[in-house]
Amino acid sequence: MNTAEHPALADGPVYLDYNATTPVDPRVVDAMSPYLTRYFGNPSSDHAYGAPPGDALDIARAQVGALIGADAGTIVFTGSGSEADQLAIRGVVLGADVRRPHVITQVTEHPAVLETCRSLERLHGVRVTYLPVDTDGVVDPSQLAAALTDDTVLVTVMAANNETGTLQPVPQIAHITHAHGALLHCDAAQAAGKIPVDVAELGADLLTVVGHKMYAPKGIAALHVGDGVRLEPVIYGGGQENGRRGGTENVALAAGLGTAARLAADELGDSDERIDALRDQLLMDLSQRLPGRVTANAAGAARLPNTLSVSVEGTRGHQLLAAVPEIAASTGSACHSGQHSPSPVLAAMGLEPTRALATIRLSLGRWSTPKDVDTAAALIARAAAVSR
Structure with a gap:
């Protein structure tokens, strides 16, 4: 500490x-500094200047993955938690082979989730169910079970509420979701780094981690994307982040998030x-x-x-x-x-x-x-x- x-x-x-x-955290700043000064190369470059930034991305992926019990290869860096949420929700819906996909969320989600759902309703005709919560802000898993349909492709429920700190019963929600053949996205922006978060224990196919909620800078986040999850990108480009998020990676910020994840795991x-x-x-x-x-x-x-x-x-x-x-x-x-x-x-x-x-x-x-x-x-x- x-x-x-x-x-x-x-x-x-x-x-x-x-x-x-x-x-x-000053220790995060120290970890970022070399990639703002000496190691300026493009991490996708094959020459000597690209190697240190490329290695730094690999290390950061492993550090973020270790915090949430995920493999490094499942980690996609994004520019914010809002972008990560949008990539998860919009990406699954638009990548689904369903004529009119159905999404389930709950009413106390972060606006990044709620507004993405509303845009999908408005622009793509997606059906969205917004589950109520009880007086403590908790979703009733039985109401989720009743809301699932043959066209449900995604359930998105946060791990912890930003206003009240309420923890949702994510493992129960995941069990119900998977039994119905749908995917689960969990926004863990407030939970990661504050309480133990493990994607396997939660049952999350996709999970959002946000840098500035855990002592890294603003402008960096990550999305865990489980094996076999098909996503339509939000940002198209040159195939970075395994084709899921175009644009040259910000190595300094990724190194900062990785270090913040390591410190959180240690403490x-x-x-x-x-x-x-x-x-x-x-x-x-x-x-x-x-x-x-x-x-x-x-x-x-x-x-x-x-x-x-x-x-x-x-x-x-x-x-x-x-x-x-x-x-x-x-x-x-x-x-x-x-x-x-x-x-x-x-x-x-x-x-x-x-x-x-x-x-x-x-x-x-x-x-x-x-x-x-x-x-x-x-x-x-x-x-x-x-x-x-």
Whole structure:
């Protein structure tokens, strides 16, 4: 575990928004540096300048694969998690030998998944079923079983929700999906690097990993594509990434993602326990400082160890956080033209609007400390006391 203070967080607000993005680990920067300076060659080139970048891609593929229990050859580098999700969903649908393919997802997916599904409905006549969730944000596998049809080619369900941390029963979903002859895609952007993720245990035919959610830079992600999965590319080109994603690879970013994956694999376990304890301490401190006013959302579900979604009675989340600029966190609302409405995730879970609008998301990470938790609880409680 890298316990030194991150230079980007020194003298700034307490950072509790790790689910939005993570600081780039300095060790990741060091691993990227040679491919921004000395080793500039095209990894597809056969001459001496292409060899080190090509080797770096191979190493990075193996590192990402090792994090998720996959072979290096199944890893396709992409420019973002949104692109990886689109490649998985659009790629399977357009590559399927079905006249009118059917896709199943669930209502609390990331917009990268939901908007891809909606575009397929709009542009290609694809049928999409959006499964509901319970009050903890969990999909009922029996509802998936009832929704499957002879034309279902893909089920796409995330591993962990970015707002609440809710973990979906992916292995059960995979078993039902495969028994029906369909493929399973799992967006593991929030899960990979925070909890153990293994494609075989999950039963995922396709799985998305995102760099900037696990201490690598933005602009790099990966899609695991299982053996025999047929995909239509999203980006056409010169056959890079085994023909699945055209364009010369960004070797420096791939090396960064690979190193981030290696560090995450090395630090899983001890890091989970430390962060889980900090999250629980944060909830306890808030509850003690604001008796009867703090409610944890999705508390009945298995959740990510770093994520705390809480509603603070008598407040509006966006106003509460605006009153404490010493804290960087997110709210449970969406803002459109200055008007705040409950987030689609919380609405789908059945939270009534007042409680949803009183929600804030506090997500911890590699550089979170007990002092951060103490400071955040005190500042939030003080602001909430004033706002009531």
